[in-house]
Amino acid sequence: MPSPEVLGWLRQRFFPHIWCPGCGHGIIMHALLRALVDLEKKKEKTVIASGIGCSSRMPGYIDACTMHTTHGRSLAFATGVKLANPELTVIDVMGDGDCTAIGGNHFIHACRRNIDITAVIMNNNIYGMTGGQASPTTPVGAYATTAPYGVLDVPFDICKLAVGAGASYVARATIAHPLLVEKYIKTAISKKGFAVVEVMTHCHTQFGRKNKRPRPIDNINFFKDNSIMYNKAATMPPEQLEGKIVIGEFANVELPEYVEQYLNLIERVGGNS
């Protein structure tokens, strides 16, 4: 059961939520709320943004300043909020299609700009809400309603993409490791700069049914059996990592943060006087 402090962050009057029974998104929301409680964040000073999709319905259930924007664009909206009011803690929750397909450009540029926003990406390898179409993270050969003969195109590795684009914190966990999810989200929110936490989750309804993981537990077992910590993976040959999920921290570096630099610029040109 969630703690009373966590329950205090929920807009329970807007329940029931839209997620299927057994969906992994609730595990991620719980980890996020535990992180916010632990960090003693104020609801009035916390912004949760999202785009479109099942995962993007999360902000509606959180009793903070919440913003359910257009498909793929939430990081650009969040950028406007953060630059306008730097004292706000800004968290952007996205799905894999939202973040890396239609929103891919905003994602890499938010990484590059290193703006102080935390991106939580719920990667279930599918477009769930619209009926199980292939996303940029659907594995090669997996089945989807728009890939009836198996996916041909190679998926993104979201963490590697974020590291390459310049994010200052990048980590991955799975819903089978909820404490790790909480820990990484906490580190990400505390990080001054753009921080990415990719959480592998499942859509048993749309992905699992077509790919031999039809029950929620099949997916949790899959994550448990196939996750390898980053440090261990670094010692393994690529062929042994085939089909595995590397979890852990991919980057944790100090880089100049965008809003801070802009505030310095304002001071330099005398804008505060």
Add this chain to the structure above:
Amino acid sequence: MPEIRFWQGNTAVAMGAIAAGCRFFGGYPITPSSEIAEIMAVELPKVGGKFIQMEDEIGSIAAVIGASIAGYKAMTATSGPGFSLKQENIGFAYMTEVPIVVVNVMRGGPSTGLPTKVSQQDVMQARWGTHGDHETIALAPASVQECYELTIDAFNLSERFRQPVILLSDEVVGHMREKVVIPEGESIPIVNRKKPKVKPEDYIPYKPDPEDDIPPMASFGDGYRWHVTGLTHNEWGFPTNDPDVTESKIWRLVRKVDRFKGEIVKCDTYETQDADMIVVAYGSVSRTALSAVREARSKGLKVGFFRPITLWPFPVDELKVLLDGVKAVLVPELNCGQMVLEVQRAVEGRAKVFGKGLVNGDLFRPSEIFEFIKEVA
């Protein structure tokens, strides 16, 4: 003492925005509007404001909407292709009732078209470009002075009505240089969005004020917690499929502007009292048209001139009252016939309406409009 400046239209838009209280600009380079972004990049930090060049047109309007939700007056500027790209998020701002100003310095289209040449091909896109119903407020400056003043008006209207306001400039108005008289700061009327007066726990974010159908707007960070969504929502801002709630929300979006049309609409007239013909023209074309009307008057033709300054809402009543004794209404415009349709709607068959379109990237010459007048006469 008012200050005098010699400015380009795009400069006047940027400076007008700052005078109106704009402190956030999200932009993306595009001809012929880029000067607005460049000037905002220089000037905004000097007044403590924020400029950001986003990764694309869609991102720039998204950042602007985000900044407005966080309490800033915010603007973006673009031209045809960028205006197309922004349409979805313009609709988001209508639905979520977030005030923003969007400048479209019109160039030739469709598609990439004529990046450096003038057109008026986006006037219907300004009205109906985004999907779904809403009322549009769009202003068309015809001089550099008006670029300054109408940008201030655009902010005031967006703040008052909690919705996007479109400034429909064009390449000629945006790039020409003229004298601008800057009014003294305190004489510039400034409207700020209505803030909630209730305590945060009593705040119902989309509960309209019965006075004007417009809900007071809190900002993220000022102590109120609320939900913003582009889904059809109830007064709490939460998604709903309820037919009654949906019906009432969408009609209110239209009504909140419609019922104040009389206060929003602006137009300009010349020599209409005894006219048997009226030339209707807007933006850069209105300058050529006025010159042609003067020429026609000097030749004894009874021609009047009508210039909608607000293209949307179109000044229907203001045109109608001029129609006694008028046999013909002429609408020259830099497209294949767009506002002429709205003029026909306003005239309701009381006079013959003639359109004349030009899409070669140039302005009409005064002689061409004079010839048009003579043909119809």
